[in-house]
Amino acid sequence: MNSARDYLNDIDRFGRLLHGYRPREPQLRMADAVAEAIDKRGTLLVEAETGTGKTLAYLLPALLSDGPTLVSTGTKSLQDQLFFKDLPMVLKALGLPRKAALLKGRANYLCPYRLELHQEEARFLTRETAEQLQIVAHWAPRTRTGDIAELKQLPEDAPVWPWVTSTADNCLGTECPKYSECPLMNARKEAQEADLVVVNHHLFFADAALRGEGVSELLPSANTVIFDEAHQLPEVAANFFGDSLSTRQVQELGRDALSEAAHSALDLAELNQRVSALDKAGQDLRLSLGEQERRAPWSEVAEISAVQEAGEALLDALIDLNDFLEPQARSSRGLESCARRAAEHVLTLKSILDANGPNRVYWFETFRRTVVLHSTPLSVAAQLRAQREKHPCAWVLTSATLSVAGRFEHLQKRLGLDEADTLRLESPFDFKRQAVFYVPEGLPAPSSPDYTASLTRAMIPVIQAAEGRTFFLFTSHRALREAAALLRDAKLDYPLLVQGEAGRRELLDDFRRLGNAVLLGTSSFWEGIDVRGEALSCVIIDKLPFGSPGDPVAAARIEHINRTGGNAFRDYQLPQAVLALRQGAGRLIRDPEDTGLLVVGDPRLVTKGYGKLFLDSLPGMTRTRKAEVVQRFFPHIAKLQAQRLQSSQTGEAPGASAPQEQTNDAHSGH
Numbered sequence: 001m002n003s004a005r006d007y008l009n010d011i012d013r014f015g016r017l018l019h020g021y022r023p024r025e026p027q028l029r030m031a032d033a034v035a036e037a038i039d040k041r042g043t044l045l046v047e048a049e050t051g052t053g054k055t056l057a058y059l060l061p062a063l064l065s066d067g068p069t070l071v072s073t074g075t076k077s078l079q080d081q082l083f084f085k086d087l088p089m090v091l092k093a094l095g096l097p098r099k100a101a102l103l104k105g106r107a108n109y110l111c112p113y114r115l116e117l118h119q120e121e122a123r124f125l126t127r128e129t130a131e132q133l134q135i136v137a138h139w140a141p142r143t144r145t146g147d148i149a150e151l152k153q154l155p156e157d158a159p160v161w162p163w164v165t166s167t168a169d170n171c172l173g174t175e176c177p178k179y180s181e182c183p184l185m186n187a188r189k190e191a192q193e194a195d196l197v198v199v200n201h202h203l204f205f206a207d208a209a210l211r212g213e214g215v216s217e218l219l220p221s222a223n224t225v226i227f228d229e230a231h232q233l234p235e236v237a238a239n240f241f242g243d244s245l246s247t248r249q250v251q252e253l254g255r256d257a258l259s260e261a262a263h264s265a266l267d268l269a270e271l272n273q274r275v276s277a278l279d280k281a282g283q284d285l286r287l288s289l290g291e292q293e294r295r296a297p298w299s300e301v302a303e304i305s306a307v308q309e310a311g312e313a314l315l316d317a318l319i320d321l322n323d324f325l326e327p328q329a330r331s332s333r334g335l336e337s338c339a340r341r342a343a344e345h346v347l348t349l350k351s352i353l354d355a356n357g358p359n360r361v362y363w364f365e366t367f368r369r370t371v372v373l374h375s376t377p378l379s380v381a382a383q384l385r386a387q388r389e390k391h392p393c394a395w396v397l398t399s400a401t402l403s404v405a406g407r408f409e410h411l412q413k414r415l416g417l418d419e420a421d422t423l424r425l426e427s428p429f430d431f432k433r434q435a436v437f438y439v440p441e442g443l444p445a446p447s448s449p450d451y452t453a454s455l456t457r458a459m460i461p462v463i464q465a466a467e468g469r470t471f472f473l474f475t476s477h478r479a480l481r482e483a484a485a486l487l488r489d490a491k492l493d494y495p496l497l498v499q500g501e502a503g504r505r506e507l508l509d510d511f512r513r514l515g516n517a518v519l520l521g522t523s524s525f526w527e528g529i530d531v532r533g534e535a536l537s538c539v540i541i542d543k544l545p546f547g548s549p550g551d552p553v554a555a556a557r558i559e560h561i562n563r564t565g566g567n568a569f570r571d572y573q574l575p576q577a578v579l580a581l582r583q584g585a586g587r588l589i590r591d592p593e594d595t596g597l598l599v600v601g602d603p604r605l606v607t608k609g610y611g612k613l614f615l616d617s618l619p620g621m622t623r624t625r626k627a628e629v630v631q632r633f634f635p636h637i638a639k640l641q642a643q644r645l646q647s648s649q650t651g652e653a654p655g656a657s658a659p660q661e662q663t664n665d666a667h668s669g670h
Helices: 004-008 011-015 025-040 054-064 076-094 112-120 127-142 183-192 201-208 230-241 247-261 268-288 305-331 333-354 381-390 409-415 451-465 477-489 504-514 552-563 568-585 611-617 627-650
Strands: 043-048 069-073 100-102 196-200 224-228 243-246 295-297 360-366 371-377 394-399 421-425 435-438 470-473 496-498 518-521 538-541 596-600 622-624
Touching: 004 011, 004 025, 004 054, 025 043, 025 054, 025 224, 025 394, 025 421, 043 054, 054 069, 054 076, 054 196, 054 224, 054 394, 069 076, 069 201, 076 100, 076 196, 100 183, 112 127, 196 201, 201 230, 224 230, 230 371, 230 381, 230 394, 230 409, 243 247, 243 333, 247 268, 247 305, 247 333, 268 305, 295 552, 305 333, 333 371, 360 552, 381 409, 409 568, 435 627, 451 470, 451 477, 451 538, 451 596, 451 627, 477 496, 477 518, 496 504, 504 518, 538 568, 552 568, 568 596, 568 611, 596 627
Parallel strands: 043 394, 043 421, 069 196, 069 224, 100 196, 224 394, 435 596, 435 622, 470 518, 470 538, 496 518, 538 596
Antiparallel strands: 243 371, 295 360, 360 371
């Protein structure tokens, strides 16, 4: 059989399906390395920078191998792109009989039982939710997959979804009267029969943490597990190997108990009394933690008497409900599920209130109406190592950003992958020709109260030179709001799109459609976004993206590393910031024909010794500190594009791209 390299070198085969396809040496090297890892059942870390073509480089060896493959992606949108766009194209090019399946978490699938249950109780719902319930009921008989993403009429956060989807808590499993028509079970069945299954990290780690989401049924027979966007794994895994309990979960338990009891001989009046007490205890806990929304260590509030009383009252209310439900559990599968959930919530809440587990951080998040209590492990290396030892297949982890200045030790240590093979593949893009990296002169220190205002004013001429077409990325919502107000006052000639004023997808669609917009965004806009062409010609990053020392999990990790003899800044904070900066900078050049300007405002790049680590980790763009070079850059690019258009008509080669006056020393004065 042909190898992945042979197929990738077949220009005719892929050229019919991919416009302008040419085999790339980094892509071929990655395909060889993935094929070898699959053959040896080894573990491989591959950093494949933008433009490498990593999706083809791992899909081909996986589809050409013998056993089933699990591919896990960072987001549901990437999961959909892989399954609906990339996979069909590769399968068509290969011409091989391979079956692929898509598997998402249970919250993404319609639950026919809960739909029917709550249609009967629609009078208890708000008017908006009741109307949405009718839309779902109209769609339900027509869907083949039951994937709620099909129902474009309703937004992702529509209040109806918790009423018509299941959770691990309330799913009745094989005892469900609608089991035979369950979209989730059908999706799992298809996945078990497939040669390649596309999942996402949240689903994978929910299962690794024994949450029963369906991936564990696939792992024993898997020949290969591939993680795309693998830089996200430490944080995702930590969330799932920890424990959490929200007041919303507690309220849902009470609601479900009442729904199930309505079909039984249970004393509804007494149950109602206990559920009301549970609701009140949850609300009192939220009130005891103050009005503002925040994330903080549990130790900050654990000694406050009002918080202690509210926590104990919630625990007592859960115990009371559990004591009431337990004797009735055998009367129906639904009540049995509610009793089990109550018992689990009691154990989780008790452990978080005690907060004495080793190498764990206990913390909480408050939202407008709810509070979430968390217990998070400081390291997931041991759990991930155990997962790989339990399933000794090939493990491939890939992303555009896995290394810090070319070294993988930071991620290897966090994921317990000390023995893994590593491969680093630089982008085939000509960054020196395609992009300029600008570090402005004369800005105050980032800690200065005037920093955001000074940077924003300095960026107005840059945005005007770029004719809009700019992502302005921030490390905090506060800075974003301040800059948005200043840019509105400046009355720019270009549309201003601000995160929080519309959904992420809507903002990106508007940005692409308008072609000259300025988009202001924070964390979720730093990665996973692909805007090609002239619509995005400038990326401005306000500060080096060091994690907030006020984040309770980060703060606990920092303290733990320092206490055990490490250097948290060098070993954790600095590498994390480098990887985050590489993600943000990676938004700029997404195509061989893209050109653009990257601006990092933070003067620490040139005033601090560690600035060199950031610079050494970024692509080799032409560097400058001169504002006048930036002003010349965009007219220069426009002229070159005109030359390129002319040369494509005459057959002559266009000239070089970078303005001659630019310097390559962005950290002069080191």
